[in-house]
Amino acid sequence: MSIIKTVKPEDATGKLAEVFKGFKEMMGFVPNAFTIRSASPEQVVQQANFLSYYWNHETLSHQLLAFIRLLVSDVHHCDYCINLNIGMLMQAGISKENIDAAKASADNIPLEEKEKELVKFVLKVVNDSRSTTADDMEKLRTLGWTDKDILDATNHGTTQVSSDMIFNAFKIDAD
Numbered sequence: 001m002s003i004i005k006t007v008k009p010e011d012a013t014g015k016l017a018e019v020f021k022g023f024k025e026m027m028g029f030v031p032n033a034f035t036i037r038s039a040s041p042e043q044v045v046q047q048a049n050f051l052s053y054y055w056n057h058e059t060l061s062h063q064l065l066a067f068i069r070l071l072v073s074d075v076h077h078c079d080y081c082i083n084l085n086i087g088m089l090m091q092a093g094i095s096k097e098n099i100d101a102a103k104a105s106a107d108n109i110p111l112e113e114k115e116k117e118l119v120k121f122v123l124k125v126v127n128d129s130r131s132t133t134a135d136d137m138e139k140l141r142t143l144g145w146t147d148k149d150i151l152d153a154t155n156h157g158t159t160q161v162s163s164d165m166i167f168n169a170f171k172i173d174a175d
Contacts, residue, residue: 004170007038016041019048029175033080033163036172054156059149063092064115067102068157070124074103075126078164080172114143121150122157 009020016038023030037043054065066088073081089099094110101108102174106123109116123138124131140150 002032002036002171002173004036004039004164006035007041009035012041014041015045019044022048031084032173032175033084033167034088036167036170044103050159054152057152059146060156061111061115063089063094063152064111064119064153065156067109067111067115067119068153069160070099071106071119071123072126072157072160073164075123076161076164076168078167080167080174081160081164085173114145118145118150118153122153125154126157126161133136 007016009017009024012020016099020030020034023034023040034044034047037047055062057132066085069081070085073085081167086096086099090096094102096132098108098110101112106116109119111119121132121136124136137147141147
């Protein structure tokens with residue numbers, strides 16, 4: 001049970017109610033990932049804008065982003081995010097066996113090499129942000145990624161660390 005006081009979707013008002021309504025229309029419910037942030041409604045709005053940006057990203061695929069979130073959350077032991085992203089990947093047609101193999105080693109991510117290398121870079125940043133090199137960047141550029149793509153993917157992964165910490169700290173409930 002969560003240890004932070006939250007606003008239930010049916011009790012929300014103002015901008016928070018609008019954002020919750022949007023999630024309910026899109027997903028059929030308001031995920032606990034949003035209600036846990038409702039103690040600060042501005043955070044819910046920020047998170048909704050963040051996700052909207054990535055949902056509509058012109059080059060980073062939904063599967064690529066889900067693998068970033070899954071593998072980052074696996075490092076930080078956020079069961080909520082691990083299970084959520086496994087579900088998303090399975091809905092996208094990726095088998096549990098392939099997901100488990102990717103969790104065992106990023107070399108096994110069932111994506112094209114270009115996407116796999118970007119995920120591996122993000123994991124390198126999350127694990128040791130000082131370990132990146134100009135050669136790492138050049139390799140990604142050679143594969144066709146722009147600096148914007150690399151920064152956006154890295155931001156997605158490092159923001160996931162923050163979410164994992166918040167969800168673990170406040171004992172997020174499973175949906």
